[in-house]
Each structure stands twice: as structure tokens, then as C-alpha cells.
Amino acid sequence: MSESFTTAAVVGAGTIGLSWTALFAAHGMDVWVTDPRPDLAEAVEAALTESAPHLAQQGLPVQDIAGRVHLAADVAEAVRNADVVQENGPENVGFKRELFATLVREAPAHALLLSSSSAIPATAFTDGLEDAGRILIGHPFNPPHLVPLVEVVPGERTDEKAVARATDFYRSVGRVPVVERKEIPGFVGNRLQNALSREAVYLVEQGVVSPAELDAVVVNSLGLRWATVGPFLGAHLGGGPGGYRHMAEHIGVSMQKMWDSLGRPEQGPEQTEQLIKAVESAYGSRSYGELAQERDRKQIAVLAAVDTTSEQESRA
Structure with missing residues (x-):
């Protein structure tokens, strides 16, 4: 990889944001998390504890994962030194437009600004924003620390260098980025x-x-x-x-x-x-926790089987 990403900001600590947090930290990044939820500290701690066994099964070091995660008082603090920002806010065009205006203003000029948007294309909320060339979609499937796919979807104003950097970044954290060259609601x-x-x-x-x-x-x-x-x-x-x-x-x-x-x-x-x-x-x-644990256990087994087969084929 031609570039080193050392610091990430995770804006929005719902299910997706917490999963990103664990994944980024397990790959050695310093991660700054921000969310207005009053139980942010407890939610982050629980997410890191629950995801640690899954990440360890992927061969990632999880001993110091908690030490690399920091809670930020607000968005400005979270993105201040970020190389990459992963936004996980509501599916609302107005909200995203306002938030990304803040991200453009507060994040370093080199920082990639990525959205986990599930359906809203980047062009819909970057109209009128300055420096929109570094804004694009990085849509995962839940939970992103387990499911490899990330849909990388540039907007009309996204710079090609930002697309290349985004694919490099997601590969660096073990994901499988697929670039989609045409915006369409909901993506692929x-x-x-x-x-x-x-x-x-x-x-x-x-x-x-x-x-x-x-x-x-x-x-x-x-x-x-x-x-x-x-x-x-x-x-x-x-x-x-x-x-x-x-x-x-x-x-x-x-x-x-x-x-x-x-x-x-x-x-x-x-x-x-x-x-x-x-x-x-x-x-x-059955509770959500029971069903989710069973889902994750089976997904890990499938991924492990596919990875083993791929390794055997590459050696053949």
C-alpha cells in the first residue's frame, strides 16, 4: 500500500460505527469515536469486548485494542488528526449535508471523508460543499468487522485519487472494496x-x-x-x-x-x-443477542472455510 493510515475518526456509534471502531483498532489504528448518545463509553466497551474473539479468529491482535480507542467530546475533536473519517449517521440528506460541511471544515485537508450511507449517494449531500473531491461512499454490510464487502461509490465531484485511496484503505483493514462507477439509490x-x-x-x-x-x-x-x-x-x-x-x-x-x-x-x-x-x-x-451470536459464529465459519480453500488453491 502506498499510503499509511494511522488515525481514524468514527462519527456515529450505532451498530455499524461500533463495528468499524473495533476493526480499525484491531488493525493498529488510533480511533476517535464521537456520538451524542449518553452511554457512549459503555457501548464502545461492550462492542470491543464482543468483537474481540471474532477479530482474533481473523488473526488480528486484540490485546491492546481498547487502548487505541478514544472518546471525543464532539465531531471537531474526533476528526482533528484523522487520516480517514467514517461517518455512520442517519439516512437523511439534510443531516449528512450539514455534517459533511463540518467534516470538510474541521478534518485535515488530506483526510478521506467516507460515508456508510446505505442508500443515499454522495452527490445528494455534497452539492454546494467545498472540497467535495474527497467525499465518497464506503458502504459496508453489517457487521463490517466480519463481512468483507465495502461498496466504494464516488459522487459526481469525487476525485479519482480519493477513490484509489479509499480502496487502498479498505484493503489495509482486510475488507474487499468494490468500486461502483454509477450512482444509484441503494447501490448494488x-x-x-x-x-x-x-x-x-x-x-x-x-x-x-x-x-x-x-x-x-x-x-x-x-x-x-x-x-x-x-x-x-x-x-x-x-x-x-x-x-x-x-x-x-x-x-x-x-x-x-x-x-x-x-x-x-x-x-x-x-x-x-x-x-x-x-x-x-x-x-x-430467542433474544437479539443469541441470534446475532449464532449468525456471527456461522459467518466466521464460512469465511474461514472459503479462506482455507483459497489458500490451498493458491499453493496448488
Whole structure:
């Protein structure tokens, strides 16, 4: 890597911000965290304690992780010496525009200004801001200290050097950055996720399956496959020796007909309440902590298996 990132500022200490904090600190960075929440100290301590075993399983040193995390009284203090700022505030254009005006003013001129925005493109909140060339999206998937993907999405005014620096930075903390060259609401990952979620809601709404049964379908088929190959490579392999061409020419027509029958769930108040109750019936007997721990344990196992296979293939 051509540049050393030694100090990070994390603005917003919700679930995503706390996960970023642990990841950055585990990679040896000094991390300054700011959030108006009154329990910030307790939240940071709990997050570092909970994430330490996961980070250790990734081969990261976690003995001094707490000593590298500092609480800032406000945004100005948090970003004062930052090489990179990771913003994790509300999905609100006005809020982000005001916050990034502050970041541009208070952060050092060399600091990268990154947003964890889940759906709002950078161009939407950088209009009129000075020095917008160093502002762009770095959207993770929850929790970012475990899930490798970061969607790097430049705005219309983002400098190409900032894009390169952002990808370097995320690689330096063990993530897999994917640069998306066109802004679109929700970016790529969330649009794919929401497309599947819409059909999932429709199938449950129509009484085809229950929420737990639908989850079982995904976990034991698509989820299993997509943990190792994506949709296009999966389809290419699905076409046999003829590859994607065979798939498109022989099955593509029937698949396109299915597109026309994909559902649009009603999701009015009554349907929404029915769906909520169905999901709660399936999973409400277990706490959030229990479910999250099980999710993280399984994700770590999958990542470890994929990493081991990749290492074996590289040595072959």
C-alpha cells in the first residue's frame, strides 16, 4: 500500500460505527469515536469486548485494542488528526449535508471523508460543499468487522485519487472494496437484497411458505451457493460445459417469463402486521443477542472455510 493510515475518526456509534471502531483498532489504528448518545463509553466497551474473539479468529491482535480507542467530546475533536473519517449517521440528506460541511471544515485537508450511507449517494449531500473531491461512499454490510464487502461509490465531484485511496484503505483493514462507477439509490448490495426480500415477502404474504421455511430454502440452496460463487458465475456453471450461453439460450426464455410473474406484495398496514407477527412467531422466542451470536459464529465459519480453500488453491 502506498499510503499509511494511522488515525481514524468514527462519527456515529450505532451498530455499524461500533463495528468499524473495533476493526480499525484491531488493525493498529488510533480511533476517535464521537456520538451524542449518553452511554457512549459503555457501548464502545461492550462492542470491543464482543468483537474481540471474532477479530482474533481473523488473526488480528486484540490485546491492546481498547487502548487505541478514544472518546471525543464532539465531531471537531474526533476528526482533528484523522487520516480517514467514517461517518455512520442517519439516512437523511439534510443531516449528512450539514455534517459533511463540518467534516470538510474541521478534518485535515488530506483526510478521506467516507460515508456508510446505505442508500443515499454522495452527490445528494455534497452539492454546494467545498472540497467535495474527497467525499465518497464506503458502504459496508453489517457487521463490517466480519463481512468483507465495502461498496466504494464516488459522487459526481469525487476525485479519482480519493477513490484509489479509499480502496487502498479498505484493503489495509482486510475488507474487499468494490468500486461502483454509477450512482444509484441503494447501490448494488442493497438493491439485490431488496429484490430478493420483495419476492420473499410476497411468497409469505401469499401463503406459499412461512418466514422460517423461506429462510430454510435460502440457507440450504442460494445462500450456500452464493457464499462461494455469485449469481453470474453460478449461472455460468449451471449451463454446464456450454456455460452462460447455454443457460441463456435454453433456459433464459422460461426464466424471463418468470420475471413477469414475480410478485408485488401489498404490504398495507394489515399485511405488514401479519408479516411482523409471522416473523416474531418464528424467531421471537430467542433474544437479539443469541441470534446475532449464532449468525456471527456461522459467518466466521464460512469465511474461514472459503479462506482455507483459497489458500490451498493458491499453493496448488
